[in-house]
Amino acid sequence: MFFQHLLNGLIIGGIYAMVALGYSMVYGVLQIVNWAHADVLMFGTFIGMLLATFLHVPVIAMVLLAALFTAILGMAVERVAYRPIKSANRRMAVLVSALGMSTFLQNLAQLVFGSGTRQFKVFDTNAYEIGGMKITGMQILILSVTAVMLLILYIMVYRTKLGIAMRACSVSIDNAKLMGINTNMIISGTFGVGAFMAGVAGILVGNYYNAVYPTMGYLLGMKAFAAAILGGIGSIPGAVFGGFIIGVIESLGAGYISSAYRDAFSFLVMILILIIRPAGLLGAKHIDKV
């Protein structure tokens, strides 16, 4: 039973990790929390559902198109809600703008798609038995897509010039400019990459629970944000690590203690860990700002 819970936790944890990366990478380059992230995810999921349900777009094309749409929406949010803000009290202004954008996207979704829950079921849901554990085709898919996405992200961030530029921006935007880096482009790209992964995660989670609705981003976003904080916000490995930890704790807590408190466990553990390590598990102890 333990391994079954662990497996279930890792699967949902992979989803949290993909969403957490968007929070963490954006925080890394801009030191702001993009509260609209989860709503961008919701929008992308709706697009995926519509593409699959009404236009009968093949699954792979549907995922790619919807994720691409999510990426563009994520970049648009940055352009509209964050980039123009240059006021002296920037952090507070950005916070208000982010919350406003989040509400706007949710309301727009209710207006356009309706406030009800839509079904979304395009993947194989057969269950298999492997070594005494039950795993569904959907779960296998989530695990493999998560693995591929994380691998691609890893290569992009740590093995390409663009990735070095992204990490340079997260140390100092001004010094990155002095290297000839078009920092606005990198910031835009960071939002795009984060939202793309969120779009994929949204489609997976929408199918996992067979439900898409305008406020679906709320709890998912909170948990992914908790994962980012837990791992040390701004840290890419931290977000991944945090996502898996939150997923596993939630699954074990629901399995052994009480499933009624499923959502509380992750936040409880986050609070406990932050008391011991305020910067998160893999967070920098202090950030050098030259």
Add this chain to the structure above:
Amino acid sequence: MGKILEVKDLSVNYGVVPALRDISFHVDEGEVVALIGPNGAGKTTTMHTISKLIKPKSGEILYCGKSIVNEEPHNLVSMGISQVPEGRGIFQPLTVAENIEIGAYLRKDKEGIKRDKEWVYDLFPRLRERMKQISGTLSGGELQMLAMARALMARPKLLLLDEPSMGLAPVIVEDIFHIIKKINKDQHTTILLVEQNAQMALTASTRAYIIEVGQIIREGSSKELKSDDQIQKSYLGL
């Protein structure tokens, strides 16, 4: 030899507080020019304004005869202006090799980049030994070397150095200035050098400007300034 950089009547404010008031100076191609002044004189402000990290209130900056006041900072690097900022501006979580790599961010010539990496590692052998090291663990002198190596990777025509001697032991400062002169001589890189260490700056440069509270109060050949009574008293501690 033409003027590579010409700053005309430049004024910069922070909010309503003026930091630079109508400063004018120029740098000829191939020169090493020093900008010397005490804390808070406006030296870093001048450098940041040239690199376009700060927008001026008024005035003109010409690079190779062309106005650059409306350029984006990243375009200046491709035009040939590189800055080693005050405090070095090293990306500390990145490795030494990654910092060097990012210096060549805008370049596409793979062969040339490879050759230049060899060249900067030859210029600073201590960096070669530490290629894989996280740069935050380097010593102050090594950080300064890395910052210079990184700037050179962009193949600048004009190199802006903001207080390269800051916080370094005298022997290391000697080394750094030796290399500054070498870069100027071997690569014909024009250098604008900001310093509080007037002794070193006047030795390394051909001409110098003295800046105090946002204004240029003296200019002349470095030799002449070095033997000037007033300068000796205020800046050379003689």
